[in-house]
Amino acid sequence: MKKILNSPDSYVDEMLDGLCAAHPEFYAQPEPRVIVRAGGKTPGKVGIVTGGGSGHLPVFTGYVGKGLLDGCAIGNVFASPSAEQMAATMRHADAGAGVLRLYGNYGGDVMNFDMAGEMVEMEDDIASTTVLLADDVASAGPEEAAKRRGVAGMVYAFKIAGAKAEHMASLDEVTAVAQKAADAxxxxxxxxxxxxxxxxxxxxxxxxxxxxxxxxxxxxxxxxxxxxxxxxxxxxxxxxxxxxxxxxxxxxxxxxxxxxxxxxxxxxxxxxxxxxxxxxxxxxxxxxxxxxxxxxxxxxxxxxxxxxxxxxxxxxxxxxxxxxxxxxxxx
Amino acid sequence: MKKILNSPDSYVDEMLDGLCAAHPEFYAQPEPRVIVRAGGKTPGKVGIVTGGGSGHLPVFTGYVGKGLLDGCAIGNVFASPSAEQMAATMRHADAGAGVLRLYGNYGGDVMNFDMAGEMVEMEDDIASTTVLLADDVASAGPEEAAKRRGVAGMVYAFKIAGAKAEHMASLDEVTAVAQKAADAxxxxxxxxxxxxxxxxxxxxxxxxxxxxxxxxxxxxxxxxxxxxxxxxxxxxxxxxxxxxxxxxxxxxxxxxxxxxxxxxxxxxxxxxxxxxxxxxxxxxxxxxxxxxxxxxxxxxxxxxxxxxxxxxxxxxxxxxxxxxxxxxxxx
CATH class of the missing domain: 3.30.1180.20 (Dihydroxyacetone kinase; domain 2)
Structure with missing residues (x-):
């Protein structure tokens, strides 16, 4: 295996440490495998979070930033983060206006992030919505478009929903435009x-x-x-x-x-x-x-x-x- | 050979066409294998040009832009551009204050670019200077530092010299700070x-x-x-x-x-x-x-x-x- 790393087990955490050390103006890691904006929250702004496996940089973590995402839960390489990690990310991203979960359509992510949504609703009274990216036309036919995988199209959804949230739109409005971008x-x-x-x-x-x-x-x-x-x-x-x-x-x-x-x-x-x-x-x-x-x-x-x-x-x-x-x- | 291309012979030209088509706000190709800033010249500003083989993007061509380079002569993959190409690039980059040639220390480039300097001095009365990047410590010992290859350190030299030229410094001043950056x-x-x-x-x-x-x-x-x-x-x-x-x-x-x-x-x-x-x-x-x-x-x-x-x-x-x-x- 030709990779520059110390050990497969430390790969993700060392990568995240390096990312935050290199760009402290953009990224902060308030707890392991949770990346949020270094600048803190904007009160009243809808939070947008994503999550997924490592190994796709800049997806997912890289797109945490102004006009983009508020937080990201990071799993092992190509593996879903846990429901607890996503719940923690949502708590960090919530600034009083609710949180949109915007991520690729993969089974493990959907299961864990739905669970996280229920957790923070029950425990923290945080309202949340989901928009799934399912843009890969090769992964299923148009009659089964909901089964499609989410791939690079998510970059557009992050950008467009992120800009809408920055304009202090409501959770419903941010969710609607994220869905519109995903559909486009x-x-x-x-x-x-x-x-x-x-x-x-x-x-x-x-x-x-x-x-x-x-x-x-x-x-x-x-x-x-x-x-x-x-x-x-x-x-x-x-x-x-x-x-x-x-x-x-x-x-x-x-x-x-x-x-x-x-x-x-x-x-x-x-x-x-x-x-x-x-x-x-x-x-x-x-x-x-x-x-x-x-x-x-x-x-x-x-x-x-x-x-x-x-x-x-x-x-x-x-x-x-x-x-x-x-x-x-x-x- | 696992590459996405049409033919090895069209690789460089199609790449440059695509680069200019994707970023018309940054790059223009006034003649084949010569890339200059899309926005045109700033009268009285020192021009900074570079050149070298293709295959190193963003080096070299990618760094043509405001606060960076004014022009770049592009060779085949890993091959020096010709003296004529560099001379053409210098003519496009000259805005009346002379031109700095700032590039990596490779034999073919040095020979061709020195010749280009003589050509534009004789034919076009353009004053020019040279600063060579020779930052690769693995390529020769400190006692033979002038023999070293130029590698990624050129990015710093492009940035620093480019900023100095943007401040409307003279050719001597831009050359001096480029040399200082190269030495650093x-x-x-x-x-x-x-x-x-x-x-x-x-x-x-x-x-x-x-x-x-x-x-x-x-x-x-x-x-x-x-x-x-x-x-x-x-x-x-x-x-x-x-x-x-x-x-x-x-x-x-x-x-x-x-x-x-x-x-x-x-x-x-x-x-x-x-x-x-x-x-x-x-x-x-x-x-x-x-x-x-x-x-x-x-x-x-x-x-x-x-x-x-x-x-x-x-x-x-x-x-x-x-x-x-x-x-x-x-x-």
Whole structure:
């Protein structure tokens, strides 16, 4: 296992210690595996929390910051945090206006975070809501869209809901716009290589030296097909086709697009992907607003990329362009 | 070769097209392989240009932007741009106050860029100076410091010289502070895996499944030793020891530190490295100013990390903290 670490067991905690030590202006860790904004709470603001397994930086913890999230519960690599951790995160994030739990649609997270919601409602009288991100079109068909996994589209939901909360909107309003953002996103991924979970010590999946997998999930969940690696433009054509089949866009529509590396894939390749994805959207008369290219949602050292489209209306566009600040993203 | 590309021959140009298409507010390409600021020139400001091979994003091209560089000449992957390309870049960057060439100490670049300086002096009457970055302590001993390679320390030099030029300092003043920043930086790297140059189609070097190499260069240049991968803290101890042997720091000294991924190494591991590097500096009473953790100077999908220390005085600190803006770094 080629990783720079001291021990698989200390990986997550040392990572969080380093994160907070490097960026004390952004992140604080009031208790283990709970990250909140260093600047403290804004009384009366809706709190937005997320949570999930480690190994996806900047997702999830990295997006705690002004105009983004208020808190994050962190699990082991690719493993859900506990209900107690999420409950603690919600208590830290509550500033009197309730808390939105905004996270990816994975079974363990849903179970634990629902339980956390009940705990803080009963014990602390904190009102809370849930919005699940389920943007991966490769993980289930449109008739089963509620079963889809949450992937890079969550970045848009964090940004848009975070901006709404910063405007001192109510819990219902923040929840509604978070759901609207979640509904506006479609993602698809392709992978070239696996990553290694430190505590497992072996790759998450095996793939041939010249193969790629279309539609693979960020933890190595099976995709749509696996075959020889294709030229970039062909890969992008298929990804865009599958996204646009699920959420048609045409003349006069506006969208943001996120071309995201799963980790090892360098920005050079992301720009080659962006170049052709833009040509596809240009060809349909779709206006691109605030394109994002980089590492926004990763799986450690996995090679591959995802494309997310976020269809915008005036409200979503204004919130997407509103200021935000964390160690990984500033608007 | 597991890369998302159309053809090795179109890799660099498609990457640059995508970069400019994704970030038209930052980058413009007035002629092939020449990137300049999208906003145009500031009359009377010293121009700062750099250049080098592709495959190191954000280095070199990514750092064209306000408070940073004015132009960049881009070669093929890991290959020097031509003298003509650098001359063209200098012409675009000259705003009447002369041009500083600020780049890494590699033979091909030095030869071509010196020639470019002579060309624009003779043909265009543009005054120019050179500052070479030579921060890699693993590449030559202190008695041969001028032979050292330039690696991630160039990020500090770009930032500091860029801020000075933005203050409308003269060419001599910008050159002097660039040299001062270059002299204040020491870097060392360690690699876990190679990367693949698209046109070569095979890895830049071979390394065993459980091995690491200390002191390896960003193109796979041989390092100090190769052996079994060690725990993170031991790796960091040796890297810091070698850096501090070359540039002692102690009680009352201030420095910035850059913990940089060579590409595939994820931020999780960088924070584990930062955590211990900070402990080493804390133990010596050294004050850390504006630590940087991320991918600042890479070799495509190479796994590994570098540590750079930049010793600061009041002038360097103020310039380091001055505003800058490009697609990869905003202060």
């Amino acid at each position: 996103c479609r993602s698809i991924g392709m992978a070239l290589s696996p990553c290694t979970v430190p505590q497992a010590g072996k790759p998450t999946f095996e793939i041939g030296e010249t193969e790629m997998e279309m539609g693979m999930g960020i933890h190595g969940e099976p995709g749509i097909w696996r075959d020889e690696l294709k030229p970039a433009d062909e890969i992008v054509d298929e990804m865009m086709e599958r996204l646009l089949a699920d959420m048609p866009l045409g003349q006069g529509d506006r969208c943001s697009i996120l071309v995201n590396s799963l980790g090892a894939t360098p920005p050079e390749e992301l720009y080659i992907i962006y170049r052709h994805a833009k040509a596809v959207l240009d060809g349909k008369g779709v206006e691109i607003v605030m394109p994002l290219v980089g590492r926004y949602a990763t799986s450690m050292e996995m090679a591959g990329a995802t494309i997310t489209l976020c269809k915008l209306d005036d409200e979503l566009e204004a919130l997407l362009k509103a200021p935000c600040d964390c160690a990984f993203w500033r608007v | 930086c020491r870097s060392i790297g360690m690699a876990l895996s190679p990367c693949t140059v698209p046109q070569a189609g095979k890895p830049t070097f071979e390394i065993g499944e459980t091995e690491m190499e200390m002191g390896m260069g960003i193109h796979g240049e041989p390092g100090i030793w190769r052996d079994e991968l060690k725990p993170a803290d031991e790796i960091v101890d040796e890297m810091m020891e070698r850096l501090l042997a070359d540039m002692p720091l102690g009680q009352g000294d201030r420095c910035s530190i850059l913990v940089n991924s060579l590409g595939a190494t994820p931020p999780e591991e960088l924070y584990i490295i930062y955590r211990h590097a900070k402990a080493v500096l804390d133990g010596k009473g050294v004050e850390i100013v504006m630590p940087l953790v991320g991918r600042y100077a890479t070799s495509m999908e190479m796994a590994g990390a570098t540590i750079t220390l930049c010793k600061l005085d009041d002038e360097l600190e103020a310039l380091l903290k001055a505003p800058c803006d490009c697609a990869f770094w905003r202060v």
